Amino acid sequence: MDETGIDNNQVYEDTQIQNELTSDDKISVTVAELPDSGVHCFPANPKQVLVRRIVTIVLLPILIAGLILLLTQGSGYYVLLPLLIIPIIICVPVFIQTFLITKYRVAIDYSNKKVILRYMFRLLPIDFESFDARLGEPDQVERMLVRAKSMVGKNQRMYLILDDINSDACYQTTSDDLASVSDFLTLKEETFLISQKYRANDRKAEIEKEDLADDAISKLVNDVLEENKK
Numbered sequence: 001m002d003e004t005g006i007d008n009n010q011v012y013e014d015t016q017i018q019n020e021l022t023s024d025d026k027i028s029v030t031v032a033e034l035p036d037s038g039v040h041c042f043p044a045n046p047k048q049v050l051v052r053r054i055v056t057i058v059l060l061p062i063l064i065a066g067l068i069l070l071l072t073q074g075s076g077y078y079v080l081l082p083l084l085i086i087p088i089i090i091c092v093p094v095f096i097q098t099f100l101i102t103k104y105r106v107a108i109d110y111s112n113k114k115v116i117l118r119y120m121f122r123l124l125p126i127d128f129e130s131f132d133a134r135l136g137e138p139d140q141v142e143r144m145l146v147r148a149k150s151m152v153g154k155n156q157r158m159y160l161i162l163d164d165i166n167s168d169a170c171y172q173t174t175s176d177d178l179a180s181v182s183d184f185l186t187l188k189e190e191t192f193l194i195s196q197k198y199r200a201n202d203r204k205a206e207i208e209k210e211d212l213a214d215d216a217i218s219k220l221v222n223d224v225l226e227e228n229k230k
Helices: 008-022 046-072 075-101 140-151 181-198 200-229
Strands: 039-042 106-109 114-119 122-127 131-135 159-164 170-174
Touching (some): 039 181
Antiparallel strands (some): 039 106, 106 114, 131 159
């Protein structure tokens, strides 16, 4: 660590990560400092939106026609109704959601100091004070797909975890979910800066250490009192 208080090892690691993320796409994103106001929106990938709309528009009439056909066949076929009703229930909100995520999947509200995540029809705001961002990684199935993509020369998907340290759940977005790789890198850069500035995860770790220390002291005091009683 130098005289300015910056951990040179951490700076080197962050630089390496940034180089790895941008090497394939030749994109460099730099955010000098966090804005004091305004909202930065990150819309969904338009191709992803279009595919979902086409699939739901094609499936819905087929499913509804099948449902009507089953209902006219008599009660003997009613056991098959869930096979059509459940997909219909899924398709309708998925289709409606495509119009919501075109505005944004993730937004950073600098005026109110919140990171806002869109999950289906819910908005999940996370205060900067409770926010943490880190690089994610694919699960086992996605790793196989990543290897297949790399073999055919396609860019690998990048993962970013957006976390509320006070909640058990966390949100993961990828470079395929957003409108462009540039948007993903900008989101990564800004969320990492928020994490570094507000240090929510570090503060939580410090509190947990203090709690453990207090527990250890309390245990020691109790042990001494028990010994004295003997």
